[in-house]
Amino acid sequence: MANKKGKNRKSRNNGSVAWKLKYIKKRRVYHQPHPPLHPMSFSDEDAAIDLCFVLFCVLTLHLGPSLWNFMTRKILNDPMPIVVDAFEFLKTIIDLRRTNASLFTTNSPTDMINLETAQKGRLAVAHGYFDEVSRNWSTYLLSWVEVLKMIDAHTAAASVQAIHDELISGNKKPLDVVIFSFTRPDFMNRGVSLQTETELSRAQYVKAIRIQMVLYRSMVKNFGPALRDENHIRTGKARADSEMDVQNLLFDLLEIWLQKPQQDPDMAANVKILETAKDGRNMICHSNLPLLLTDWEGVLLSWKQVATLISNVETAKAIREYHMKLKTEIELPIPIPGQGIRRSTLQPKYFINLVRLKKVPLKTRVAGRQTSRQG
Numbered sequence: 249m250a251n252k253k254g255k256n257r258k259s260r261n262n263g264s265v266a267w268k269l270k271y272i273k274k275r276r277v278y279h280q281p282h283p284p285l286h287p288m289s290f291s292d293e294d295a296a297i298d299l300c301f302v303l304f305c306v307l308t309l310h311l312g313p314s315l316w317n318f319m320t321r322k323i324l325n326d327p328m329p330i331v332v333d334a335f336e337f338l339k340t341i342i343d344l345r346r347t348n349a350s351l352f353t354t355n356s357p358t359d360m361i362n363l364e365t366a367q368k369g370r371l372a373v374a375h376g377y378f379d380e381v382s383r384n385w386s387t388y389l390l391s392w393v394e395v396l397k398m399i400d401a402h403t404a405a406a407s408v409q410a411i412h413d414e415l416i417s418g419n420k421k422p423l424d425v426v427i428f429s430f431t432r433p434d435f436m437n438r439g440v441s442l443q444t445e446t447e448l449s450r451a452q453y454v455k456a457i458r459i460q461m462v463l464y465r466s467m468v469k470n471f472g473p474a475l476r477d478e479n480h481i482r483t484g485k486a487r488a489d490s491e492m493d494v495q496n497l498l499f500d501l502l503e504i505w506l507q508k509p510q511q512d513p514d515m516a517a518n519v520k521i522l523e524t525a526k527d528g529r530n531m532i533c534h535s536n537l538p539l540l541l542t543d544w545e546g547v548l549l550s551w552k553q554v555a556t557l558i559s560n561v562e563t564a565k566a567i568r569e570y571h572m573k574l575k576t577e578i579e580l581p582i583p584i585p586g587q588g589i590r591r592s593t594l595q596p597k598y599f600i601n602l603v604r605l606k607k608v609p610l611k612t613r614v615a616g617r618q619t620s621r622q623g
Contacts (some may be wrong), residue, residue, distance in 0.1 A: 268519075269506040272499055280377045280491050281368075288379065293490045296382040297468050298422045302415070303373050303385060304464050305427055307334055308457050310408055311366075311392050312535055313433035314401035315341070320434055330435055330448060332535040335374070338367045338395075352398045359398060365391035374533040376472055376492035386416060404431045430457070448537065455578065456537040459544045463532050466570055467494055471525075471551045474563040475501075495533075498526040501554070518557060524550035545571065 288296065315337035319325040324340060342363045345351045352359070369388025372380040381388070389412040396405035407429050414425050436453045448456065475497035480487065502522045508515045528547030531539045548571040555564035 265506055265510060265519075269503065272503045272506065275499065277496075278375070280372075280380050280489065282380065282383075283489050283491070284379050287487050288382065288490050292382070293378060295422075296378040296490060299385055299415075300373055300376075300378060300381045300468060301461075301465055302411070302422045302425055303369070303381065303388060305461055306389065306392065306408055306411060307370060307373060308460055308464075308535065309427060309430035310401075310404040311370075311396065312337075313431040314396055314399060314404045316433045316435075317401070317431075318399035327435065330537045332433060332537060334370050335367070335534065338363060338370065341399075342367065353400055354398070358394070362391045362394040362398070366395045375496075376468060376494060378490035378492060382490075386412065389415075401431065403429075407431075452541065453537070456541050459540050459574075459578070460532055460535065460537070462574060463528070463540070463544060463547065466548070466551070466567065467529065467532065468492070470563055470566050470570070471555070472497070474555050474558065474560040477560065478558040494529050495526060498522055498529065498554075501558075502526070521550050521553045521557065525554050545575070548574075 312332040312334045315334055316325070316332050319337055319340070320327055324344075325337070341351070342360070345359055345363060349355055365387060368380075369384070369391060371377070372384070372388065389408060393405050393409050393412065396402070396408060407427075411425060411427060414420060415422065433453070435447050436450060472492045472494045475494060476492050479485075479497055479500065502519065505515060505518050505522060510516075524546060528543070528550060530536070531543065531547065548567055552564045552567040552571070555561075555567060
């Protein structure tokens with residue numbers, strides 16, 4: 249028995265092809281909870297993607313760091329790895345609130361509803377559930393406001409409420425909404441250099457969240473649609489919704505390549521490229537800031553290579569151009585509140601313009617529905 253366990257552990261640690269394939273085949277498959285009766289038009293889908301980007305900015309700039317600060321105050325998280333993962337934080341808080349009615353300074357019977365809705369909103373944004381975002385974006389934002397109030401992040405709550413109200417007014421398109429501020433996580437020191445391994449300087453933090461937001465934008469506007477097109481062409485499925493889960497689509501491609509003969513000269517290299525692309529998605533959606541700072545170029549390179557692998561030359565070219573422009577402009581300063589500047593230009597539109605994304609003509613914008621996994 250001991251030898252058998254040892255062999256299994258060794259196989260897992262070595263990341264053998266057999267173990268990887270078994271893991272992927274056993275994964276649970278998730279979808280949008282409420283698929284639409286009819287698919288959105290492509291123009292409506294593009295609008296939903298823009299709206300989803302604004303929600304991601306709110307997650308990145310306010311909800312995630314506010315949850316980090318709450319978890320740190322309550323000694324509920326390990327401060328060593330700087331991973332500002334709203335998913336894990338909400339999961340922990342939901343479990344705690346379920347058993348402790350006095351968890352927050354002010355507690356309410358609606359706490360669980362708001363916490364669970366907040367988690368659903370985060371999942372919709374991270375997994376490309378654009379139908380859900382289109383229908384429920386207001387509900388998601390308001391639940392985030394309530395969660396921020398629960399954890400005593402009242403300034404952030406007011407900021408998110410203002411963003412919601414500006415969107416609901418209909419006076420501006422999502423990408424024209426200005427986000428005036430961001431919440432400072434307690435690991436962000438006020439110095440100009442890294443003080444300890446568990447702190448980021450102001451410049452490092454701002455650079456990390458800038459990278460995170462623009463990579464997410466590229467993922468949902470360029471990389472995700474290319475993966476979905478490949479899936480539609482390969483499976484022959486008709487487009488039934490606007491579910492676009494990059495993680496799931498990459499898992500599908502990994503499963504295909506892992507089943508190729510190991511003698512295939514491209515098998516190992518392409519599996520590695522796909523794994524790097526998937527890891528990049530996880531860095532973005534789970535807010536691994538140190539890795540984003542060091543590995544963002546490798547992520548974009550892997551996405552370009554995947555686009556080439558699936559024969560989407562236009563997307564590969566767009567990602568390459570996007571990479572080069574971001575590389576030259578990544579150090580541009582962002583005005584920060586409290587520095588004698590009244591209005592921060594932390595604006596979704598600003599990040600788009602910083603690295604203009606080339607709209608890829610989808611020659612085969614075939615309608616189809618992909619599967620999705622949670623993660």
